[in-house]
Amino acid sequence: MSFARDDNTGSTRYRSNSRSCMDTLQDHDRTRLLMDEEESYSRDFHRRLVEAASPIPQYTPRKPLIEQCTNEWQHNTKWKSSRRDSSPDGFDDALESFLDRCLAILKAPKIRRYLLLYTILLILSIWLWSSMIWPAWEEQRILARSLSAENRKASGGLFGSNLRPTFANMIQVKDLDTKLVPKATASADATTDTVNRLIFVGDIHGCLDELKALLAKVNFNTKTDHLIAVGDVIAKGPESGGTVDFLRATGASCVRGNHEDRILLMAHEVKSLPALKVETPQTSQSSSSSSSARTLAASLTPSQIAYLESCPLVLRVGFVKPLASDLVVVHAGLVPGIPLDRQDPTSVMNMRSIHLDTHVPSKHPNPDGSVHWVKLWNKYQQSLPAAWWSFFPSRMFGGAQSAQEKRTIVVYGHDAPRGLQLKQYSKGIDTGCVKGGKLTALVLSASGSWQTVQVPCKGYRKRRPLDVEVEDVLRDGKLSKLDDGQEE
Structure with missing residues (x-):
């Protein structure tokens, strides 16, 4: 570049060229600056793009590396797969x-x-x-x-539906004197524990000493208490005749048991055939229990026989207000739903179980299809209306049978193997005194409360070995016929 200088235009041209150079330099610098800014912006944009696309945060030297691990992928929903369950x-x-x-x-x-x-x-x-x-x-x-009407129809009628034959020298039902039924007294000096009590005694079997000890333990008073024996007062024990005389002297009531029935039959047989009092070859060959029973029958006096014959099969105490039920006494049991005057005498003195379908009683404890008669008896009594329910007309809430029949509590003996059994509507009090068990008294006070008193017994009758023939033994080792001495 040349600069021509003259007097007038030289300086002007010089200034013009200098300005052009300066402009060119400025334009170049501006271009480079713009390019640098564009490059810097491009780098920043690329860095931001990378940071936005990467889940891993950038390293910051100010904090430890472990603090940068946030595991955002576990909590951020955008990283969760839509097919997670199928994986x-x-x-x-x-x-x-x-x-x-x-x-x-x-x-x-x-x-x-x-x-x-x-x-x-x-x-x-x-x-x-x-x-x-x-x-x-x-x-x-x-x-x-078993107690339903359908079962009665299916079985063709229940036990006791037919007429019952009558038996000579046997009282079916006897009512207790109303004066002897416990009644609450309004006397201030009397208590319900000692006034007007009924004392039921289990199977005595001639155990006179134990009977006296039991009555002494309950403070028996002939003027305010009444004694009731539930049968089997004689046989097996040492003092059968003395026991009968003691009961007569105390004015006690009783019911006929299976042993009284057997001895009375033998007594009438001995009375009608006096020759049988003397031992014959036929009687000597009989079992020892039959021989002892015949001896006992022959030893009874007419007054003792008369007392035993006065004992009914069923002693009806009557309605006891505190118990809100009728009260009866038998030796062995009763069939539910059958009137007292139509009960089978043999069953009343011997039954232990009852068939569920036919209601046929049995002297055996557990035959097939049967239960202890007490279970069916209590179930039947619970199905009857309560005493206060009888105030309503029977046609409104029940049939005629429910209106006439009341809930009944039965006191019984005979079942020594089961022992003392006190249920709501049945009281079993034979506790095996003659075999060394206990003699039990069940005391009913005027307030309706029950009390059980017992004394130990000596055990006069031990179970002896059976005397059986070979043909009486079955192949499986069981006995087809028991000796008479095994009878309860």
């Missing part, structure tokens, strides 16, 4: 996590204690249900079915 790995992880939680719960001491407690309660509940609740419920269901 095998996802299911395995969930299952493993669930099992880990379960193990953690089971390992906790508190949880283990609760688990042990609940396990014990479960075992106890199963045992209680299977051994007590379910059998009791099933028994009640069977008893209810």
